[in-house]
Amino acid sequence: PNLSYDVRRKGPKFMDELVSFVKDRMDQSGIIYCLSKKDCENTADKIIRTLGLEGTAKAKKISFYHAGLEPADRSKRHHDWSKGKIKLIVATVAFGMGINKPDVRYVIHHTIPQSVTHYYQESGRAGRDGEHATCLLYYSFKDLSRRRNLIAQDRDNPQHQNVHFQNLRRMVEFCENQVECRRTSLLEYFGEHFSSDNCHHTCDNCKARSNGAAFEKKDVTADCLKIYSIVERSASEGESLTVVQASAVFMGTISKDQQKRRAFIEGFHEFGAGKGRYDRSEVERIIYNMILRQYLDELEKKNAMGFSSNVLVTGASGRKLVQGETVALVCKTKRQPLIVAPPSAALALSGRKEHGKASKKPAKTSKHQAHSTTTVVHLTQGGDDEVIEMFAGMTRPKPMGARVSMHHVEALHQLLMDWRASVCDNFDVMPYHILPTSGIVAISEAVPVTCAELMAIEGVGRTRVKKWGEAIIDVVKSYLTKKPPPRDEFDDDMDWAIVGDLEDAIIPAKRPGAVATIDLSGDSKRKKVYE
Incomplete structure (x- = not known):
């Protein structure tokens, strides 16, 4: 599979992690999906500022997109992104219709998607050219509360609202599933079968399992009952608690803003029941699983200042828990010894x-x-x-030996990228209609000097050679004329194409039309034989 899936719980420094990811891919096309217009603008701004790009030309490669923009502005940003002028677009789900850009190298979800279907569609916009692409999803239970609040606002259609809640619950289950192959989970949701054996460690769960991660089911029923009791009592006494506050009571801590309620909080029989056994994130995970099971519910409540917060109340299925329904969560435990390891x-x-x-x-x-x-x-x-x-990964033989060193490969790659950009502007066409980026990489490595050699490169094709072949060859020849490869010595960076049983090895030609071979069958020293 060409798409790799990675689902990560948001940590306190997740934005630093996200910015670092983008920094390493500044010349690649990507999408970051956010929940709101404000999130889009803030995220794009944070990336630009963190990378120190304010006021530079590179800042124009990062933009945002949402329904609040004027139609003409939205259209221009979409067009510029499609043509490669904008590399990263930070957008709401409004950015989706009509996307057919094949070379999207990554799709990041800044917030948990509203359903598995939405996630499948949005992540599927990556790697449509068949080349490797990354689908990275960040989620937090705070984001889940925001999603639930948006759904709760649809009070006119309870049935419609319930469907959205169920879709969100399944999305959370997908995120929380640390065991099953991501691709298997996604396709089974749509009634298709996929064997995890075919994943080849291209998702976080399969990768973790191959690295020795082990899991066990942990019965948390007793702790769920204690948390349920905390919520039930606080709500009945008009002192409703948020998820964070309920977690603090269970962990036996009192925050600064709760000092006035110290006597009330310490009066809980369950105060500190989880101390030393869980960390705060684990307790919050238990509470949100109770919300998903409808043992608990969240209600939006405004304080005297008019600020809103979500407080916990007992849920519709709370009695099932009290009457003996068990709750088990899958948790990571220890690492098993490795059998198969990656090259690193x-x-x-x-x-x-x-x-x-x-x-x-x-x-x-x-x-x-x-x-x-x-x-x-x-x-x-x-x-x-x-x-x-x-x-190591399977390698495909190159159509010809390399003619230039790695330094020249990179320089030629940039020259071809610039040529493609100018053609885009002059003919108002999309970059991938001229030549896919993978094709530019292959041309830079092979350095074809005839259309026949260009045709031999996978991913170029007869139609492109017919339309753009001569122009591409002109760019290559122009570069070779201005920056000829060294003639005195063979470059260590050059690739060797091994033939037969190592009796002969074809090496890059030192001059046009010449083929240099090395006979290894006799003397141990290399003999240069020119034909």
Whole structure:
């Protein structure tokens, strides 16, 4: 699968994390979905300010979009984003109709979506070109309260309101599910089957499981009853508590703003019942699961100053809990020993040398692994060998050897990107109609100097070569004329295409029309043979 799914609970520094994510992808197209107009504007502004882009040309690459903008302004921002002038658009769900941009590299949800269906549609706007893209979802129970408040405002149609509540409940269940493959969960929601074996660690849950994460079901019924009792008593005495306040009572803490109510709070029999057994976020998770099960409910309440807050009351299904219904939550426990590790794990092995000597030994490679990079590391400990196989991703052979070094690849890539942008402006077409970004990357690496070589590059195609081929080749040749690759030495960055059983290796040509080979069958030293 080309989409990777990652669901994260919002922490106190989640915006710093989000900004860091965007910073690493400034030249990629992305969408951040927010709940409100204000969230869109504030988030876009925060990203620009945190990255220090105020007043710079790069600041124009980040914009926001919502229904409050004038139609002409919305249309322009949509058009500029589609053409690549705007890279990141921070938007409400108003930004959705008519999106057909294939090279969206990431979709971030700043707030929990209103339903699984909405999430599936919105995250599905990433990676339509088949290349890898990231779907990152942040959620918090505070966001859940905001969503519930919006739904609660629809009092004219109780049936419609109930459907929205149920949709939101399923979305929270999806977020809270730390065990099942994300793609399996999504597709099963729509009645389709997907085996998690085919996920290949492209979602946070499958990745965590492959890294040794373990889970267990924990019975929290007794603690739910204590929290229910706290809410029931506080509401009956006209001293309703918010989720945070109820959590504090259960944890045995009193905030500064609650000092006047100290006697009342400390009077609860359940005061401090969760101390030392949970942290605050875990208690809030329990409370919100009670809300989802309708043991508890939230009501909007205004204080004397006119400010609103959500307070807890007993819910429609509260008696079920009191009468013996059990509640269990899935929690992370311990990590299991790893069996299969990613390539990066090889670095971690070095720390175990003091206990056992690490050595690399050649391993036989099966036919279906012939084009993948395999490292087998044997760790000798007490006479027993522990073997960890690490496979890099499958690589596709390039249509030709590289003609320039990595430095030149990057420079040519930027030149081709600039050329595509100018064509977009001159002909008023979308970038991906001219050449997909993946095609530009491939051209930069292969450096074709004829249309025939250009045709051999996957993702370019006959139609594009016919329409833009000569112009692309002109850009490449122009670059090679101005920035010729070094002729005296072969660049270490150049790729080697291995042929046969390593008897011959084709290397990049030193001059147009020449093919340089190295005969490795005889002397151990490299012999340059030019044909």
